[in-house]
Amino acid sequence: MNILEINDLMFRYKDKFIYDKFSLSIEKGSWVTIAGPNGAGKTTLVKILAGLVKNYSDIKFFGKSYNKKSFFEIRKEIGFVFDNPDNFFACETVEDELAFSLENMAISPNVIRKKIKEVSDLLKLNDMLKLNPSDLSGGEKQKIALGCALMLEPRILVLDEALMMIDINEREELLKLLKVYNKEKRVTILSFTHNLDEAIYSDRLIILNEGKIIVDGAFPDVFSEELVMRKIGLEVPFSIELSQKLKLYNLIENIDLSLERLVTKLWK
Numbered sequence: 001m002n003i004l005e006i007n008d009l010m011f012r013y014k015d016k017f018i019y020d021k022f023s024l025s026i027e028k029g030s031w032v033t034i035a036g037p038n039g040a041g042k043t044t045l046v047k048i049l050a051g052l053v054k055n056y057s058d059i060k061f062f063g064k065s066y067n068k069k070s071f072f073e074i075r076k077e078i079g080f081v082f083d084n085p086d087n088f089f090a091c092e093t094v095e096d097e098l099a100f101s102l103e104n105m106a107i108s109p110n111v112i113r114k115k116i117k118e119v120s121d122l123l124k125l126n127d128m129l130k131l132n133p134s135d136l137s138g139g140e141k142q143k144i145a146l147g148c149a150l151m152l153e154p155r156i157l158v159l160d161e162a163l164m165m166i167d168i169n170e171r172e173e174l175l176k177l178l179k180v181y182n183k184e185k186r187v188t189i190l191s192f193t194h195n196l197d198e199a200i201y202s203d204r205l206i207i208l209n210e211g212k213i214i215v216d217g218a219f220p221d222v223f224s225e226e227l228v229m230r231k232i233g234l235e236v237p238f239s240i241e242l243s244q245k246l247k248l249y250n251l252i253e254n255i256d257l258s259l260e261r262l263v264t265k266l267w268k
Contacts, residue, residue, distance in 0.1 A: 079149030138165035
């Protein structure tokens with residue numbers, strides 16, 4: 001079952017078409033990464049899905065047409081995390097920021113406190129709850145923005161370069177957490193990034209360039225199109241590149257995304 005369907009999307013900026021009859025379907029419960037170089041149309045597509053720019057297309061979420069009549073009902077089911085968290089915060093403490101959206105929905109204080117604890121434990125935010133978001137680092141702010149999205153228990157989580165400021169080791173841990181969240185809660189994750197390392201936990205990888213899908217498939221099968229990706233300026237993750245070379249020399253049987261597992265196999 002498709003949770004999102006885009007049919008014949010038309011969008012242009014001034015005299016240039018960014019999207020011209022673009023179509024895309026996203027399956028419920030999947031993790032789909034949409035990657036591409038700067039100017040590929042990723043951020044524009046996020047803004048269209050968020051209802052921030054006017055477009056001409058047939059978009060359906062949960063089988064419902066996305067229009068003025070259904071906008072607010074549908075948006076309550078989608079969590080957006082954008083690349084710049086500084087444009088997001090409105091409260092003086094992290095705790096208030098986490099509670100903000102649920103308070104506006106008239107959710108009871110007991111439920112909100114319980115949810116804050118759940119999200120804070122998951123993302124390790126407990127030491128930040130009494131701090132002002134503006135005093136935090138860029139990576140910490142992105143974690144708070146992610147926490148605010150998870151507070152809503154969305155059916156779809158949209159990430160727009162949402163982890164790029166986070167330390168690489170902590171980002172890896174967050175991706176693992178999100179994978180568990182994706183599978184256990186059947187939350188559909190739609191991740192937009194230029195960093196293919198962030199696609200490792202996704203089920204499907206779509207490469208976008210100039211508003212067109214040039215590669216679409218299961219991860220890591222997409223990396224058979226390595227030359228295509230390099231041509232448009234995308235770097236193949238080191239683990240994939242290493243796996244490909246090891247497989248070429250018959251040192252491993254299958255492509256492996258985990259550097260830890262690759263090291264273990266080589267030592268054996």
